[in-house]
Amino acid sequence: MLSRGCSCLRRPLSAALDALAASPDEPLLFLYPRWAASAVRRRRPLSTVPRTSPLRLETRIPCSAKLHANSGGNKGSRHLSARGIAHHTASSRIEADPNDLADDTKSEDGQRSDIQGKLGSPTLIRTQANPESPEPPSSQLSRVVERAGKKPKRQEFLESDPWPMTPGSRVRVPKNLWERNLSPRNRKQIRYGEFILANENRGGIPPDSKTWLDMRDLLNSIQRQVKGVNRRGTKFKEMLVPEETVALLAGATTPGKAAEENMWHLPVRHGCLVQVLPAEKGDGIYRKMVLHGSEGTLEAVEEMVKRQQERQAKGDPLVEIQKPPIPIVASTQKLRKLKRPVPLVRAVWTTPHDDQQPLDITKVMEQSSTISSVKDFADHIEDLTSAKMTHPVRAARLEGPTAIPPPRRVAEHIGRLFRRDSLRKYLSTAALNNALRFLYKYEFLHIARDVFGAAEYLATVDSYNVLLRSAALRQDRRMFEFFLQAMAKRRISPNSDTWLVLLQAMLTQKSKAAIIKEMAKKGYMKDINTTRSTLQLTISDSFFVHLEGGQDVYSFFELMVKTNGADWFTASLLSQMLNVTVRLKNYSAMQELLDICDKYRLDMNNSCLMQVLHMTSDDIFTALEHTLKIMKRSSFKLNREAMSKLFSIAFNGFHYNLCRVLWHYACLQDLVTQDMRNLVLDSLVRNASLETSSDDIRKIWHVCAGKVVIRRDSRARFRIQPEYLQRLPSEFHENPFLYLVSGYKSLGPERALQLQLAKIFVNRDVLTNSRPKFPLPLMLEAAAVMDQEWRGKPWPLAWMLQNSIGIPTTRQI
Numbered sequence: 001m002l003s004r005g006c007s008c009l010r011r012p013l014s015a016a017l018d019a020l021a022a023s024p025d026e027p028l029l030f031l032y033p034r035w036a037a038s039a040v041r042r043r044r045p046l047s048t049v050p051r052t053s054p055l056r057l058e059t060r061i062p063c064s065a066k067l068h069a070n071s072g073g074n075k076g077s078r079h080l081s082a083r084g085i086a087h088h089t090a091s092s093r094i095e096a097d098p099n100d101l102a103d104d105t106k107s108e109d110g111q112r113s114d115i116q117g118k119l120g121s122p123t124l125i126r127t128q129a130n131p132e133s134p135e136p137p138s139s140q141l142s143r144v145v146e147r148a149g150k151k152p153k154r155q156e157f158l159e160s161d162p163w164p165m166t167p168g169s170r171v172r173v174p175k176n177l178w179e180r181n182l183s184p185r186n187r188k189q190i191r192y193g194e195f196i197l198a199n200e201n202r203g204g205i206p207p208d209s210k211t212w213l214d215m216r217d218l219l220n221s222i223q224r225q226v227k228g229v230n231r232r233g234t235k236f237k238e239m240l241v242p243e244e245t246v247a248l249l250a251g252a253t254t255p256g257k258a259a260e261e262n263m264w265h266l267p268v269r270h271g272c273l274v275q276v277l278p279a280e281k282g283d284g285i286y287r288k289m290v291l292h293g294s295e296g297t298l299e300a301v302e303e304m305v306k307r308q309q310e311r312q313a314k315g316d317p318l319v320e321i322q323k324p325p326i327p328i329v330a331s332t333q334k335l336r337k338l339k340r341p342v343p344l345v346r347a348v349w350t351t352p353h354d355d356q357q358p359l360d361i362t363k364v365m366e367q368s369s370t371i372s373s374v375k376d377f378a379d380h381i382e383d384l385t386s387a388k389m390t391h392p393v394r395a396a397r398l399e400g401p402t403a404i405p406p407p408r409r410v411a412e413h414i415g416r417l418f419r420r421d422s423l424r425k426y427l428s429t430a431a432l433n434n435a436l437r438f439l440y441k442y443e444f445l446h447i448a449r450d451v452f453g454a455a456e457y458l459a460t461v462d463s464y465n466v467l468l469r470s471a472a473l474r475q476d477r478r479m480f481e482f483f484l485q486a487m488a489k490r491r492i493s494p495n496s497d498t499w500l501v502l503l504q505a506m507l508t509q510k511s512k513a514a515i516i517k518e519m520a521k522k523g524y525m526k527d528i529n530t531t532r533s534t535l536q537l538t539i540s541d542s543f544f545v546h547l548e549g550g551q552d553v554y555s556f557f558e559l560m561v562k563t564n565g566a567d568w569f570t571a572s573l574l575s576q577m578l579n580v581t582v583r584l585k586n587y588s589a590m591q592e593l594l595d596i597c598d599k600y601r602l603d604m605n606n607s608c609l610m611q612v613l614h615m616t617s618d619d620i621f622t623a624l625e626h627t628l629k630i631m632k633r634s635s636f637k638l639n640r641e642a643m644s645k646l647f648s649i650a651f652n653g654f655h656y657n658l659c660r661v662l663w664h665y666a667c668l669q670d671l672v673t674q675d676m677r678n679l680v681l682d683s684l685v686r687n688a689s690l691e692t693s694s695d696d697i698r699k700i701w702h703v704c705a706g707k708v709v710i711r712r713d714s715r716a717r718f719r720i721q722p723e724y725l726q727r728l729p730s731e732f733h734e735n736p737f738l739y740l741v742s743g744y745k746s747l748g749p750e751r752a753l754q755l756q757l758a759k760i761f762v763n764r765d766v767l768t769n770s771r772p773k774f775p776l777p778l779m780l781e782a783a784a785v786m787d788q789e790w791r792g793k794p795w796p797l798a799w800m801l802q803n804s805i806g807i808p809t810t811r812q813i
Helices: 034-042 063-070 102-107 109-119 140-149 175-181 184-202 212-225 243-250 295-314 332-337 361-370 374-386 392-399 406-419 421-426 429-441 445-454 461-473 477-489 496-505 509-521 528-548 553-564 571-584 587-599 606-615 620-631 640-652 656-668 674-684 697-709 714-719 722-727 736-741 749-766 776-790 797-803
Strands: 162-164 171-174 236-241 262-266 272-276 287-292
Touching (some): 171 175, 212 477, 243 262, 243 272, 272 295, 361 374, 361 406, 374 421, 406 429, 429 445, 429 461, 445 461, 461 477, 509 528, 528 571, 553 587, 571 606, 587 606, 606 640, 620 640, 620 776, 656 697, 656 749, 674 749, 722 749
Antiparallel strands (some): 162 171, 272 287
16 A cells, blocks of 8 residues: 655655755856856756655655665565665755746646545645745846755644645645645545655656657557567467366466457477467457467467367366357357347356455465466466455464465465476466566565566556556556556557556546547547446546535436446445545535436445445444445445444444444454554453443543453453463453453553453454354344433443343353
8 A cells, every 4th residue: 555654744745865965066046147047957856856845845754764665575666667766965946937947847737637636625726946036136146046045944744735737846835725626536646646656856867758648649650550469479370269278277367357468479499479369359259369489389389279178068077167058158249249149148267266255365365385387376376366264353363473474475475486497388478467466466566576577478458557547556657657668668559548557647537638649549449348447537527526516416426327338327326426525525416316316226345335425434323324225235245444444433422332343353354454453452452340330431431442342252261371370369260351450550460460351352353253043134233222221321331241232142151
C-alpha cells in the first residue's frame, strides 16, 4: 500500500522532503553577467529547480523515512527502475521567480480550468507561487540577487493547507475539498506520485517536463510503427485447438486469464515456440495456435498436439484434463461477430479451489520439486498466487512473532523458481503474468524486476500491460515511458487494455475525456468489455458531476440504461457511486441508491457495505439495518474490514451484546483484525472488581467492555499453561477469568499475572476452532434488541456477566 510518511507529518502524504540547501559548489548567479546567468541556470542542480510549492519545501523529513521505504525484505519495492536515491543532504531551496514559472503555468491552464469547473468557484483554488511583492524588481539581475538572498521560513503543515490536484502541480486546494472532489483511487495515485517525485528530487534526477498526454502521443506513434503479427521464427504453422487441449499442454485455467495470449518453448529437436493467440483471434469455439520452428519440428509438435486431442476425445484415464461433455466456447463475442449461433449451454473455467478448503502455502511450496512440465509450472504458480493468505494476527499466534508474512514467503518462493536454471525450460507467459500480478499487488517490485528479466523473451502485450498498470497507479511517468519504449523495441503492438491502463493514469476529467475520445476513434469502444472497463474508471466523476448539478439518482440510472444497457450494474460500480454520496455527505442520494439496489436485487460486495458504514458510523442501529439488508444476498460474506468497522461502531456506541456477538463471530470465522484485538485487550486489562459501581456510563464501559465481550466459560483453563495456573490462588483454578475481576492491583507480580492472563484469553478466542450454531444476522438482531434495553443504564459488572447474550457453538476448544 501507500506509505503515509513519518509520524512527524501532520498530513497523510507520502511525499518526503523538503528543505534542501544549495550545495557549496553551486554558482553564485549574481557574480555572472546577464548573458551567463541564464546559461548557468539551465544546468543548475535540482535543489534550485522550483518543482513544488514553498509550503511543501518547508517540511523536513528525517532520515528514517527514507530507510523505511528501502528496508526489510521488501528492499527497493518502491522502485523498479535502476535509478537510486541519493543520500539526504541538509540544504535549502531558492524560491522561484514568477517569470521563470510562466511556461510551466501555461501547461497547467487546461488542468486549472477543469478543476475550477469541478469545484464550482475559482476562488477556492490557491496556487502556490512567490509571495506578492508590492514593487517588481527593476531588472533580471536584481531579481536573481533578491531570490538568492531569501531563505525559506519554517512552518508546520496544517490540515487546512492546500493539497495538489495532480502530483507536483502548483494548483492546490484545501484538504477537505481535495478529499471531496477526488475518488479514493485518485487520492492514492496522487500520494504515490508525490512520493515518486520526492525520491527523484532527493536522487538529483532532473524534472520530467512530459505529461501523461505526451504518453498518449507516444502510444499512438508506437501503434503506427508496429503493424501486423510479429512472427517469431523463420517458419510457422497455424492450427485450431480446443480449450481443454490448451489447458492440458500449458495449464493456467484461471477464469478471465485463460483467454490471454500464451507462449512457451518445447524442447523438440532444435526447439519450437508455441504461441496460443488470444481467444478473439480464433474462430469462437477453438483457439488459434501458431507453431514456430523448422519444418521437422513443426510436424513433430503438430502430431503431438493431435495425439493429445485424440486421447482426450477417447476418455483416456491417464489424461489429467478430459474432454468435457459440453464444449468450452473460447469467445462468444467472436461467434456473434461471425454471425454464428452461440450455444446457450456451454462449459466455462471455474476457480480451482474452494474457499472452504484453502490450500496450505507450505504444502504448495513443497510441491515445487515435482515440476516436470510447462503445465506443472503454470499450475504451481497459479496455486501459489490464489492460495488464501493467513491473517498476520493468526499467523503470528501460530508460528511466532518472527514468522515471515505469507505474501513475502510466496513472493520470495516465486523469485527462486524463476531464477532456477533447471526450471527455465518450463516457463510460460501465463506463469509470468500470474507472478507479475501477484508481485505488483503486494508491491514486491524488486522481485518482479528479477522475474520479468528471467522470462522477458516470453512477454506479450498482456505482460507489459501489467507493468504499465503498476506505473500508472504509482504515477511513475518515467517508468511508464520506459515500458512503452521497451514494447516498441520488441515490436509488440498495444491493444485496448493498454489504452485503458493509460486512462487509469489520468486524474482530471479533461484528460480522461481526451483518452476516451482517442479510444473511440480507434474503434475500441465497440467492444462491450472495453466499454464497461471504461465505465469503471469514469463512473465516479460522472456521478459526482450529476449530483453536483442538483439531479437525483433515478435520472442517472435512466441515463446509464439508455447509453450502456441495463446489465452494467456491477458491485464495483455501485461501490464507487456510494463513495460519491459519502464524499458529498448526501444521505438522501445514498438512500435512493440503496432503494434501487434492493428493488432490483443488485449484487453488492463488502466495499459497498463499507461506504454505507462510513456514512452511518455514528449510529450502530442504522448501520446494522443496512448491513442486515445487504447480508440477505446469497453471495455476500463479511470480510475483515467490514467486520472491524461494525465492531468499532458498536464499541464507540457502548453496545455490549453487539460487540460480544461481532467479536465471537470474527474469532469463529478468522476475521479478527489488529484494531479489534487492541480494543478488547485494552479494556480487558483495566483493573475492575465485581463490586465496582458507578453512574458514569463511559467509565463503566471502558473498564468492563472487555470482560463482557470475551468468552469466559470454565473450559478456559484448558487453554492456560500450567505455570500460570500454579501462580493463581486456589479459588481461581476452576475459573481463571475471575482473577481479572478480583479487585484493584496496581503493580507487582499480581498485576503482571493479570496482564498475562488477559493476553491468554484474547489469544484463545482468536485461535478457537469452534463453529457457530446460528447465522450471524440472527444473532445480531437478538443482540440489538438486548442493547436497546441496556442502553443508557449503569449496570453492575456482575449483572452484565450473568445476563449478556450467549454464543452457542458446535464445538469448544
